[in-house]
Amino acid sequence: MIQVWINGKEWQVPEGLTMIQAMWHTGHEVIHGIGCLGGVCGACAAVYRMPGNFHLYNALACQTLVKEGMSFSLIASYPTQRAHYDIETIPDAKEGLFELYPESATCRNCNACTEVCPQGIDVRTSVWQAAFGDFKGVAETTMSCVMCGLCVSRCIAEMAPHEIALYARRAYGSRELPFPENLRQRIEAVESGTFDKELERLAQLSPDQLKTECGVK
Amino acid sequence: MTSETSSSSNPYDHLPSFDPEDPPPVVSPEREELLRRYYPDYRPDRKTTLRVGPNKGEVIPDEIASILESRSLLGSTAMSALPEVPDTEVDLLVIGGGGAGIMASIFAQQAGAKVLLTTKLRVGDSNTVMAEGGIQVALGDDDSPVRHFKDAYRGGHFTGEPELLSVLVREGPDVIAWLVKKGVLFDRDPSGNLSLRKGGGTSRPRLISAKDYTGLEIVRVLKEDLMNSGVSIWEFSPAVELLQGPEGSCAGAILRDVDNGTLKWVKANAVLLATGGTGRLHIGDFATSNHFGATGDGLVMAYRMGAKLLNMESFQYHPTGVIYPSEMAGMLITEAVRGAGARMFNRFGKRFVPELETRDVVAAAIIRECEEGRGVRTPSGHHGVYLDLTSIDREMGEGTVEKRFPNIVKLMGKHQVDCTKQPILVYPTLHYQNGGIASDVSGHTSIPGLYVAGEASGGVHGKNRLMGNSLLEVFVYGRRVGLISADEARNRKPFSWHEVSLGHVERFHRELDREFPGTPLSEAPVLFPDYRKHSHHASS
């Protein structure tokens, strides 16, 4: 058994549990702070410290094992401003960023966001990429963002880097990348009815006939 | 589970050498025999014959029977205490904030309906956000929606509903275009086309993806648009019961605010169930890949109202769930790794099934290996087989795994397994509810005013879903049923709150009392799995 502190209270738990499992083990009902349990939804942001060490760490509680002496709390929700826009009709996608998130140009390079990110994203770089209009760069840098909001909790410029990144990724996908040609052609074919007759015919077949038709790859 | 860890050795200590020789093909009749003997759906153990409700007489897993033949969470006082007026009145109530519910809400609102979306956790906390592998859509030159139809029908063992499938493959490309225009970043090939990859059981490469973050990428975008759409959103407010209106129709639902326990009564002209799957019921004691809220609540509420369910004996046990380290048990390793060339080996380092066979065959083969002593024992006493990704880098170039599956590399790395160098230990994990509430191509259930979309529905995939077809279903039918239900809701004959009741629940209770006199029955919907009580699942 190891000793941990959950929301400031001391508990004994077996080794090999995640933070969330340690909370269950000690009888906590966790509803705020749980989503996927698979490390992708960002519901389970947590903050923790280890003994004899001044560092403040952050993690996803469903993916992080408890360790001897660890003291942790969930930050189930961090208040964030979200811009209101329609990505398809914003007149100028690059300018749009500064209108929606004027603070995005005020990064003070403290790097706290990068240090805090449980996904290991270079958040600071993504903020600069966004400010310089390199939305493709933002897309590559932030693909694994789970929107946990931990970067917001630390930003001295009071930004929401993950919301800025979301805007930049969407602008890149919707406004900068050309629409995929193979998709365009297939939609044209579908809309001109190319497949309708055959699909209708299949849907009319008896189960046995259908089986014969579909049986081979 | 974990207390035993120290007593046995680490399964990574003695890796066999992996023999690359091809595995034996699985042909009839051995194929059927393999499924019958090892696939959980076909085994006779842990099954119950339903005695009450529209699917009476059908044999289904114990865990599903126990939520269907269950009593309401509402005590008798709450049931008789219909308030003077409802808490709110809407055209369309969407229950469930995963992919299907979000799509339906956005489109219904755009069509002019007054929409309330209610969900159990936060919007987007769902199975949808977890999808790794991708979406099937027939875009290749040598591919077509017709081929897609045939593959899906064959993959479903010829049990899917042809009409539902036909809509799925026909509307697929258009709904993907909608996502692309919203800024969803699917992977592109060098010429700017959507990249197409091979998935199990299909005759053509047809999977589009956003690395292995497909669901996350889509949900991030859709959630933002939903939040900005004007749809009313109630989070942490699961539905606990439907409301009945005139002539046995559905007329709304009762929601429970989990923070203060109050009930909210919603009158609605149409109710759309988008409550997703059932993984967290841990059928057959399997670990699961599903999100925390996947407890089959929609099935329970609909069944009480008399909605017919389809293929409720049929579940997908995804072949490759992590089985060790045990704190990760159940977590999915996408099939796309096998599409890319990953191989599976038993304890002796032998391949034992073609890796791109249909999921049920691969899962059955893994269970066979483990039951016949060719599995690798984990410290907690479970068994698994090796899934080796290193062949991907060898065949497709150093760094491919890292580039295509960054999420898996990251997650395994957090648990000290470097899957670019070491194999992953896997065992089937409860993954997908193949069946569900029966519906037509418009999402109509057998109850007027009650609609269904997404994993909660049954029919499209028959008794086996191919990878990538469920996300497509979620977006195609989410949009479609959202629009249709919104339209029908606004044209529904007005009815008054006085015609609303819980008569269907009372009737169902009477049936239970007749059929199970003196037997204590469980209460449902389950809403949240309780791992404080069932500590043996604490790691799944």
Ligand SMILES: Cc1cc2nc3c(=O)[nH]c(=O)nc-3n(C[C@H](O)[C@H](O)[C@H](O)COP(=O)(O)OP(=O)(O)OC[C@H]3O[C@@H](n4cnc5c(N)ncnc54)[C@H](O)[C@@H]3O)c2cc1C
């Ligand atoms: C790990 C994983 C990987 C997958 N990968 C793929 C893939 O690569 N390709 C593919 O096609 N499919 C994949 N699937 C399957 C696919 O993701 C799901 O089938 C699909 O997303 C289901 O969408 P849905 O909207 O129907 O349900 P969900 O996305 O699960 O949403 C249901 C929502 O309803 C909420 N809810 C439940 N009960 C209630 C209630 N009583 N009241 C209110 N709200 C409630 C839930 O909390 C949830 O938010 C995967 C699934 C998992 C779990």
Ligand code: SF4
């Ligand atoms: S960028 Fe911010 S919101 Fe995204 S994962 Fe990192 S800390 Fe969380």
Ligand code: SF4
């Ligand atoms: S925390 Fe804020 S100010 Fe500091 S580097 Fe990140 S974005 Fe810039």
Ligand code: FES
């Ligand atoms: S619960 Fe979803 S990331 Fe931890």
